[in-house]
Amino acid sequence: MALNLIKLCVGCDSVEDLEEWISFRLDERRRAGEPVEQYHTTRMVPTRRDELLDGGSLYWVIKGSVQCRQRLLDVRPFVDDEGISRCHLVLDPVVTRTDWQPRRAFQGWRYLKVQDAPADLGAGHAGLAEMPPKLRQELADLGLL
Numbered sequence: 001m002a003l004n005l006i007k008l009c010v011g012c013d014s015v016e017d018l019e020e021w022i023s024f025r026l027d028e029r030r031r032a033g034e035p036v037e038q039y040h041t042t043r044m045v046p047t048r049r050d051e052l053l054d055g056g057s058l059y060w061v062i063k064g065s066v067q068c069r070q071r072l073l074d075v076r077p078f079v080d081d082e083g084i085s086r087c088h089l090v091l092d093p094v095v096t097r098t099d100w101q102p103r104r105a106f107q108g109w110r111y112l113k114v115q116d117a118p119a120d121l122g123a124g125h126a127g128l129a130e131m132p133p134k135l136r137q138e139l140a141d142l143g144l145l
Contacts, residue, residue: 001051001054001114002051002052002054002055002056002114003048003051003052003054003056003111003112003113003114004052004056004057004058004059004069004072004111004112004113004114004117005046005052005056005057005058005059005072005089005109005110005111005112006058006059006060006061006066006103006109006110006111006112007040007042007058007059007060007061007108007109007110008060008061008105008106009060009061009062012060012062013062013063014062014063014067015060015062015067015068015095015097017062018060018062018068018095019095022038022093022095023093025038026038026093037073037090037093038070038090038091038092038093039076039088039089039090039091040058040088040089040091041086041087041088041089042086042087042089042108042109043084043085043086043087043108044087044108044109045075045077045085045086045087046075046087046089046109046111048111049075052072052075053072053073053074053075055071056071056072057069057070057071057072057096057117058070058072058089058091058109059098059112059117059118061103061105063137064102064103064104064105065100065101065102065103065137066098066100066101066103066117066118067097067098067100068095068096068097068098069095069096069098069117069120070091070092070093070094070095070096071091071092071094071096072089072090072091072092073090073091073092074088074089074090075087075088075089075090076088076090096120096121097120097121098117098118098119098120098121099118099119099120099121100118100136101118
């Protein structure tokens with residue numbers, strides 16, 4: 001059964017910021033002749049790898065709400081130059097917008113059960129993705145999203 005991760009998206013003010021950052025990093029890797037894949041580096045290595053790779057995603061908390069997700073493709077533990085164990089969470093570069101779900105700040109990542117994850121925005125909510133980020137945030141703060 002699939003399992004997800006949830007993490008704060010530090011430094012991004014909107015889903016659009018995240019998408020721009022992903023595009024920038026992929027272009028950098030392409031120009032450098034490196035494998036063109038997107039990953040997030042984390043210190044803690046998830047122990048439930050098989051469940052995560054059985055259709056799991058990384059859900060991003062942006063400005064106090066889960067707003068989007070990226071499908072997990074691989075979990076690659078490694079040791080950095082300073083001898084510290086770390087992990088690359090390899091992600092599908094496609095960002096899928098989700099219903100907004102309020103979340104308090106926390107450190108690192110957490111497991112997120114499928115039943116607790118917000119639903120993807122469906123065809124009936126296509127206009128929400130086109131809304132300016134500030135307006136979406138105000139509506140979410142009011143509990144209307």
